[in-house]
Amino acid sequence: MSIPPGTHPTNQPRSLHAEVAKGAIEDAGLTKADIDGYFCAGDAPAALWPMVDYLGLKVRHIDSTETGGCSYLIHLGHAAEAIAAGKCSIALITLAGKPRTGPMPPRAAGAEADFEAAYGATTHNAYGMCAMRHMHDYGTTSEQLAWIKVAASHHAQYNPHAMLKEVVTVEDVLNSPMISDPLHRMDCCVVTDGGGALIVTTPEIAKSLKKPLVRLIGHGEAMKGPRGGKDLDLTYSAGVWSGPRAFEEAGVTPKDIKYASIYDSFTITVLMQLEDLGFCKKGEGGKFVADGNLISGVGKLPFNTDGGGLCSNHPVNRGGMTKIIEAVRQLRGEAHPKVQVQNCDLAVAHGTGGLLGVRHAASTCILERV
Amino acid sequence: MAEAKKYPTPVTNPETAQFWEAAKAGKFMIKRCTACGEPHYFPRSICPFCFSDKTVWEESFGRGHDLHLQPDAQIRRPGRMRSPTSR
Numbered sequence: 001m002s003i004p005p006g007t008h009p010t011n012q013p014r015s016l017h018a019e020v021a022k023g024a025i026e027d028a029g030l031t032k033a034d035i036d037g038y039f040c041a042g043d044a045p046a047a048l049w050p051m052v053d054y055l056g057l058k059v060r061h062i063d064s065t066e067t068g069g070c071s072y073l074i075h076l077g078h079a080a081e082a083i084a085a086g087k088c089s090i091a092l093i094t095l096a097g098k099p100r101t102g103p104m105p106p107r108a109a110g111a112e113a114d115f116e117a118a119y120g121a122t123t124h125n126a127y128g129m130c131a132m133r134h135m136h137d138y139g140t141t142s143e144q145l146a147w148i149k150v151a152a153s154h155h156a157q158y159n160p161h162a163m164l165k166e167v168v169t170v171e172d173v174l175n176s177p178m179i180s181d182p183l184h185r186m187d188c189c190v191v192t193d194g195g196g197a198l199i200v201t202t203p204e205i206a207k208s209l210k211k212p213l214v215r216l217i218g219h220g221e222a223m224k225g226p227r228g229g230k231d232l233d234l235t236y237s238a239g240v241w242s243g244p245r246a247f248e249e250a251g252v253t254p255k256d257i258k259y260a261s262i263y264d265s266f267t268i269t270v271l272m273q274l275e276d277l278g279f280c281k282k283g284e285g286g287k288f289v290a291d292g293n294l295i296s297g298v299g300k301l302p303f304n305t306d307g308g309g310l311c312s313n314h315p316v317n318r319g320g321m322t323k324i325i326e327a328v329r330q331l332r333g334e335a336h337p338k339v340q341v342q343n344c345d346l347a348v349a350h351g352t353g354g355l356l357g358v359r360h361a362a363s364t365c366i367l368e369r370v
Numbered sequence: 371m372a373e374a375k376k377y378p379t380p381v382t383n384p385e386t387a388q389f390w391e392a393a394k395a396g397k398f399m400i401k402r403c404t405a406c407g408e409p410h411y412f413p414r415s416i417c418p419f420c421f422s423d424k425t426v427w428e429e430s431f432g433r434g435h436d437l438h439l440q441p442d443a444q445i446r447r448p449g450r451m452r453s454p455t456s457r
Binding site: 111112114115117118129132133136227228229230232234 | 378380381382386408409410411412414418419437438439
C-alpha cells in the first residue's frame with residue numbers, strides 16, 4: 001500500500017521523532033551515544049523529559065524553548081550558544097507529528113484568550129488581516145501574493161515527496177476558493193504529517209565527519225505582540241528585529257545571500273518577512289516577489305526550493321525545521337539539480353511562530369558553506 | 371438556517387473581573403497607569419509599560435478606528451477544525 005505524501009497513518013508522533021533522529025544521526029556519521037545535548041519544542045509528545053527517555057538519550061544539556069513554528073531556528077541558535085559555552089558538544093534537535101492523519105494540535109491559548117476567543121478568529125483570519133492591511137497601506141495585490149505560490153510550485157515539481165507537485169499559475173491561485181479575504185486556498189500552506197531533525201556540533205568534530213560543512217554564522221530571535229495597544233501595526237513582524245541581529249553577527253547583508261528559506265505558512269508571511277529582513281524596502285515586497293523573482297534559475301532570490309510549506313511539507317503546522325534543512329541542502333549542493341543554486345555559499349533560514357497579526361516570535365539564521 | 375454561533379464564556383479572575391462586570395452594563399473599560407499616565411488594553415494589574423502596580427479602571431471614551439476589515443469566506447462546519455487545505 002502506498003502512503004500519500006504528507007501522511008503517516010500508523011506511526012505515532014514519538015516514533016516519528018525517533019525516525020527523524022535516527023536519520024540525522026546516521027546522515028552525520030554519528031551514533032546515538034555521541035549525542036550529549038537535546039532540543040525539542042511543543043510538538044514533542046508530553047514534554048522534553050519523556051522524549052529524552054523514549055529516545056534513550058543520555059544528555060548533559062536540554063532545551064525545550066517553545067515558539068511555535070520557528071522553535072527549531074531558535075534551537076539552532078541556542079545549540080550553537082550551548083556548544084560555544086561548553087555545555088554540550090553534539091546536539092540533536094527534533095520535530096515530528098501528524099496533524100493530517102491524527103488530531104490537529106490545539107493552538108496555544110495565551111493570557112488574553114478570554115478577550116480574543118469570543119471573536120472566533122482562525123489562523124487564516126489572523127494572516128488575512130495582515131494581508132488586507134498590507135494591501136491597504138502599500139497597494140500590494142493578490143496577483144503579487146500569488147507569485148509566491150507560483151514560485152514554490154515551480155520548485156515542488158522536482159520534489160518527489162512534495163504533497164502538491166503541480167505547477168500553478170497566478171490565475172490558478174486567484175481562481176482557487178477564497179478562504180479569508182484576501183487569502184485564497186492556494187495562498188495557504190499544506191497540512192502534513194512529518195518531521196525533521198538536525199545535528200549541531202563543534203567545528204572540530206564537524207571536520208572529522210564526512211559531510212560537507214555548513215556553519216551558523218549569525219542568529220537572531222525576537223518577539224512581537226500588541227504590547228498593551230502600542231504595537232498594533234500589522235504590516236511588519238518580529239523579523240525586523242531578529243533579521244538585523246543575525247546579519248550583523250554574520251557580518252553580511254541581504255545582498256550577499258544566494259538562497260533564502262522563508263517561512264511560508266501563507267503567501268503574505270513570505271512577503272512581509274522578505275521586507276522585514278531587508279531584501280527590499282517595507283511596502284515593496286509585492287514588486288519584489290512578482291514575475292518569478294523567487295524561482296531558482298529565473299529570479300534574483302531563489303527561495304524554498306523544496307516547494308516549501310505552500311507545496312511540499314509543513315510538518316505539524318510548524319515550518320521552521322524544513323526551512324533549515326533545505327538551506328543546508330543548498331549549501332551542501334544536495335538540492336535537486338533543477339533547483340540547486342549555483343555556487344551557493346551563503347543562505348538565510350528565517351521563520352515566525354505563533355500568529356502574525358496577533359503575537360509571535362521570529363528567528364533568523366545565517367548559514368555559510370565552509 | 372445556520373446554527374447560532376456559541377461563544378465561550380470568559381473565565382474571569384481578579385485581574386479582569388471588573389472588565390466583565392462593566393461589560394454586562396454595556397461599558398467598555400480600559401486600564402490606565404497613574405504612575406506613567408499611559409492607558410493600556412488588555413487589562414493588567416501591573417502596568418505593561420512601567421511595571422507600576424498603580425493601575426486604575428477607566429471607561430473608554432468610545433471612539434476608535436478600524437485597523438482592518440476581515441470578512442471570513444470559510445464556511446465553518448461543526449467538527450471541522452482542519453485547515454481548508456485539508457481534503
